[in-house]
Amino acid sequence: MWKEVNNQLHKTFEFNNFSEAFAFMVRVAMEAEKMDHHPLWTNVYNKVDIWLNTHDAGDIITDKDHVLARKIDTLI
Numbered sequence: 001m002w003k004e005v006n007n008q009l010h011k012t013f014e015f016n017n018f019s020e021a022f023a024f025m026v027r028v029a030m031e032a033e034k035m036d037h038h039p040l041w042t043n044v045y046n047k048v049d050i051w052l053n054t055h056d057a058g059d060i061i062t063d064k065d066h067v068l069a070r071k072i073d074t075l076i
Contacts, residue, residue, distance in 0.1 A: 002069050007060050008040075009052040009069050013076065021046050027075040035071075037064050 002009045015021040021043055028050070032038045040051040050072065052065040 004061060007053055009061055009065050011050055011069070011072075013048045013050070015046045015048075018045050021048050024048060024075060028072055031071045031075065032068060035064065035068055037068050039068070 002011045004010075013021070013024060015024060025041070025043060025048060028039065028041075037052075037054070042049045052061070052068055053059050054062040054064050
């Protein structure tokens with residue numbers, strides 16, 4: 001479940017291994033690039049943390065963030 005924290009949507013994704021986590025990140029990158037809306041994220045082994053907000057709107061959560069979050073959820 002995405003959580004609103006400090007004007008960002010945040011979610012942690014956990015996979016079986018690094019390869020699965022990295023493949024997920026590639027899929028997210030492709031969707032983010034199509035939208036020209038790029039996440040802040042970290043990856044350590046099998047975990048990917050993603051934070052979304054809209055920088056050009058003053059670093060707040062916008063509809064763009066919710067749309068990308070929904071797309072990301074379909075990529076698991």
